[in-house]
Amino acid sequence: MEIKTYSYRFAEEILQHHHFIDAYNELLMVCRDCPVPLYKGKSQNQQKLEVIQQIMNTYFFLRFKSLGWETEPFATPDTSVDSLRSDFRKSYVNSETGEIVLTIQIEVEFGNVASSYRNYFKFQLSFANTLTDLCVLIVPSYVLSTRIDSGVSNFEKTIREIPSAKLSVTVPILVIGLYDDGSTLWNVKEEVTEDLKVLKGDSRKTYGSHCTIVQSYIDALYMNRRTHRLN
Structure with a gap:
């Protein structure tokens, strides 16, 4: 997967600091490895x-989770049934002092574009309540989004919109766009199974x-x- 980034309020510059470069590299590695699960004929009408x-969501x-990120953390201090949750969160600790030096919160968005605005709201709530220091939004490119569904969030639209929220969204945000360059194309219909229900995994x-x-x-x-390392 090819990736492009957009740094809002110096998020990328913060992550590229030598204290946090491992977190930055981890984020980019996971995004580059994301598969593009191909299933021709997924929709008879389109x-x-x-x-x-669903495969991309489960991949992330x-x-x-395997890299130690907390899954579905609360996005606010309120832990009631109706409280908001984010996708992932991880805190990085200073090895010398044992103090938390950076907490990162992630939203992976392959849904309707309206969900992006809810993500910004969750980011800002978490930041305001000192639950996170920096947020990451992972979205497909416009071209890739049109192959997923109609009206899906995309990188190009996101980076046009975020600057207009400068007065209301004060948390640093790194936007990562996923671009299909053919390197992680995975023809699941031919290589795995034609059972679309299994591939989607949308039932118990x-x-x-x-x-x-x-x-x-x-x-x-x-x-x-x-x-590769052994060779």
Whole structure:
């Protein structure tokens, strides 16, 4: 996957500081490895829709979880049933003092563009309540978004909109755009299964198999990297 970044309120510059460069590199690595799960004929009515977003979402969930990120953390101090949750959060600690020096919160957005505005709201709430210092928004490029569904959030639209919220959104945000360059294309229909319900994993019956499929992709990444290092 090719990635592009947009730095709002110096988020990228903060992450590129030598204290936080490992976190920055980890974010970029996970995004570059994201698969583009291809399934021709996913939609009978819209032939251009061919990418299964559920696999991409599960990829980020499993990958970030394996790297020690908290999943579905509260976005506000309120822990009631109706409180807001984010996707991921991780705090980085100074090895010498043991103090938390940076907390990062992530939203992965492959849904409707309206969800982006809710993400900004959650980012700002978490920042205002000292639950995070810096936020990351991961979205597809416009071209990739049109292959997922109609009206999906995209990188180009996001980076046009964020500067206009300068007075209301004060938290530093790194926007990462995912661009399909063919390097992580995964033809799941031909290579895995034609069962779209399993690939989407949108029921209790299919979710376990769905996660196993995505985990196999992640395991293959580790194996390829290990083989490369040994050679």
